[in-house]
Amino acid sequence: MTVNVGVIGVGLIGQDHIRRLTTVLSGAAVVAVTDVNAEQAASVAAGVKGAPAGGVKVHGTGQELILDPNVDAVVVCSWGPTHEEYVLAAIAANKPVFCEKPLATTQVACERIITAEVELGRKIVQVGYMRRYDPAYQAMKQVITSGEIGAPLMFHSTHRNPSVPGHYTREMAITDTAVHDIDTARWLLDDEIISAQVVKPRKNSLGGDLEDPLFILLTTASGAVVDIETSVNIRYGYDIRGEIVAEQGTVELAETTAVQIRRGNALTSRVPEDWRERFLRAYDIEFQEWVDALAAGQGVVDGAATSWDGYAAAVVSDAAVQALHDGTVVPVALIEQPALYR
Numbered sequence: 001m002t003v004n005v006g007v008i009g010v011g012l013i014g015q016d017h018i019r020r021l022t023t024v025l026s027g028a029a030v031v032a033v034t035d036v037n038a039e040q041a042a043s044v045a046a047g048v049k050g051a052p053a054g055g056v057k058v059h060g061t062g063q064e065l066i067l068d069p070n071v072d073a074v075v076v077c078s079w080g081p082t083h084e085e086y087v088l089a090a091i092a093a094n095k096p097v098f099c100e101k102p103l104a105t106t107q108v109a110c111e112r113i114i115t116a117e118v119e120l121g122r123k124i125v126q127v128g129y130m131r132r133y134d135p136a137y138q139a140m141k142q143v144i145t146s147g148e149i150g151a152p153l154m155f156h157s158t159h160r161n162p163s164v165p166g167h168y169t170r171e172m173a174i175t176d177t178a179v180h181d182i183d184t185a186r187w188l189l190d191d192e193i194i195s196a197q198v199v200k201p202r203k204n205s206l207g208g209d210l211e212d213p214l215f216i217l218l219t220t221a222s223g224a225v226v227d228i229e230t231s232v233n234i235r236y237g238y239d240i241r242g243e244i245v246a247e248q249g250t251v252e253l254a255e256t257t258a259v260q261i262r263r264g265n266a267l268t269s270r271v272p273e274d275w276r277e278r279f280l281r282a283y284d285i286e287f288q289e290w291v292d293a294l295a296a297g298q299g300v301v302d303g304a305a306t307s308w309d310g311y312a313a314a315v316v317s318d319a320a321v322q323a324l325h326d327g328t329v330v331p332v333a334l335i336e337q338p339a340l341y342r
């Protein structure tokens, strides 16, 4: 069975996911696209490999695409603040939806999504927290769950981007960037975050008005501490690091480079250019598993980030944004978890 996918938002990651769905993975076809930039939507549609006989349908709106009878499942890759309306429309149409992170940019928006999905009575919303599929993070989780290094005490998580686009706001260092580390912390530690605090080092002069870098400190219900560094104008490359310090040992992500070069009295290795390079394999696995799950009649992949995880990450990110603004330690409290997500 081929899963016919419609993609909303065909910017950087929308185009990358279309490429993987149509040229790398099996079992899916991209049959429809839409973007507020109609010209871009038309040009991306014209370039889709393996398009259906009549070509890829370009819809005027996301709502129209979701209601297209040829679309079995929806991928949302538009800007964060637009996610909620499309995810809600997909739930209303009872169509599985893969929503790029964040699920929505505020916790109240995520709660509306949870309410709608619970009313539907079936999990059909998956959130693009792709680190859960990264072989290195998976190996790290395996070490933690095996118990061989004892109980985790601290998680150091470093998230560096060479640069960010012009529309990137100071809050986005938390809601768009650190939100990955927040999801990773919850998933790796299998623990909920209960407070957030933000420390602001001296500003990077390359970051304009942005508060960059940031140091975000989270505490978990079991008493572990998570520190997240976001540096989004670091220039030298896309650098993702992580280390868990536990009672009897540590586990950290190794360098991702395949080779090291010794030349001219120097030892060098590559730092990825951006998230596409660093997490290439993770996105591929994430989407192949999603397509396979849908073909098997499931709404989401077992163990993937659900609406609940999208909500939990948003609550923590809301708290961290408040901490950024007022300098306090902000408590985090989740609503009672609906049975659908247990």
Ligand SMILES: NC(=O)C1=CN([C@@H]2O[C@H](COP(=O)(O)OP(=O)(O)OC[C@H]3O[C@@H](n4cnc5c(N)ncnc54)[C@H](O)[C@@H]3O)[C@@H](O)[C@H]2O)C=CC1
Pocket: 008, 009, 010, 011, 012, 013, 014, 034, 035, 036, 037, 040, 062, 077, 078, 079, 080, 082, 100, 101, 102, 128, 129, 130, 176, 275
């Ligand atoms: N999982 C990951 O590592 C990554 C996730 N993302 C997420 O993917 C989403 C898109 O990011 P990018 O592709 O980098 O941004 P982008 O700016 O390159 O592309 C977004 C596209 O959405 C379109 N758009 C905006 N509002 C729309 C609306 N209401 N309806 C339809 N189309 C709309 C824009 O015209 C643009 O073409 C964001 O939520 C971002 O956080 C982005 C990069 C990496």
Ligand SMILES: O=C1[C@@H](O)[C@H](O)[C@@H](O)[C@H](O)[C@H]1O
Pocket: 161, 176, 177, 180, 275
């Ligand atoms: O999700 C992503 C972007 O939206 C975000 O802006 C970057 O900071 C992240 O590194 C990338 O993975």
